[in-house]
Amino acid sequence: MTRIQQQYAFLTECLKLSEIFRQALLPTSHRRENDAEHSWHLCLMAITLAEHSNQPVDLARVLKMLVIHDLVEIDAGDTYAYDTARLAGQHEREARAADRIFGLLPPDQGAELRACWEEFEAKITPEAKFAAAVDRLQPVLLNILTGGEKWREHGVTRAMVIARNQHANDGACAVWAHALTLLDDAVARGLLPAE
């Protein structure tokens, strides 16, 4: 295969991201959001909220991470943030998926995008911390916009939301502080139990 043919094979395979459904509901249609839509909305959040990153970030690297960060779920499936049993095997499942999916690309490019995904997973660089913050804040927003239905379905409390998502503070503390006010408001409105 030529280089463009390999790239097209990767781009074709990645269309399956639209078939991976998440727990969070979309506010207008009230259907479950899929990973492609989620990844797009994270990019829009990163563009809109970049000024609140704790450290200056290279926006191109943030957006690259967000565009590719869920591709491994094509093979590994979505792991719900509060499913502790499935979270245990998540890394191994996703590493195998990364081998296969980034392996469709020309080797130099596959290695580059795989490294970008690993940077996101490690959450050490300013770009990865900010991208991870956005990834945690977005489902909180969706849950609030849809009346906390999925939180109640899964028995999630405000304390659990904070324990799971507080590392958003490492990436964008001002946005995390805003999210905390939204969570307090959700508790006050009865959408989310405090404990």
Next chain:
Amino acid sequence: MTRIQQQYAFLTECLKLSEIFRQALLPTSHRRENDAEHSWHLCLMAITLAEHSNQPVDLARVLKMLVIHDLVEIDAGDTYAYDTARLAGQHEREARAADRIFGLLPPDQGAELRACWEEFEAKITPEAKFAAAVDRLQPVLLNILTGGEKWREHGVTRAMVIARNQHANDGACAVWAHALTLLDDAVARGLLPAE
């Protein structure tokens, strides 16, 4: 409203992009693709194919354009590439939509993203030419992957696909050349009439 509240109002409104359905079908589920999924896949194409841009591009600007380029369709709706009647009023509808949607943001940021959208529409800068090329090549790929069903439904020929999309050549001539081989193959397989 605080700055973050304005940004959250914009991010909430923009979730409606997932409810705007396009003509092109997704290959696995065979359902129509929505604008949020489309915008995400364009970002992945831009990342993967950037090396084929005719001119060097600032990838952050390309990705920003692709993330926001269809937001106006929340109000203006999707205009099918071969619907000449609706194409006539498209610009005015979309300009009004841009006023409202980018107007949800803090004024400085709304002006910046509106300028980014106008840059995309004008197709003059290297970034806009490359982004526009990707935007034209993606539905061609989807149509080929789904057996040309939507082309036949709308009476689209190879000559029409080329007339409508050949400015992709201005952004990424190598990728356009590859697309032409895919179109020739589609004609040979009976998926698309030549004339």
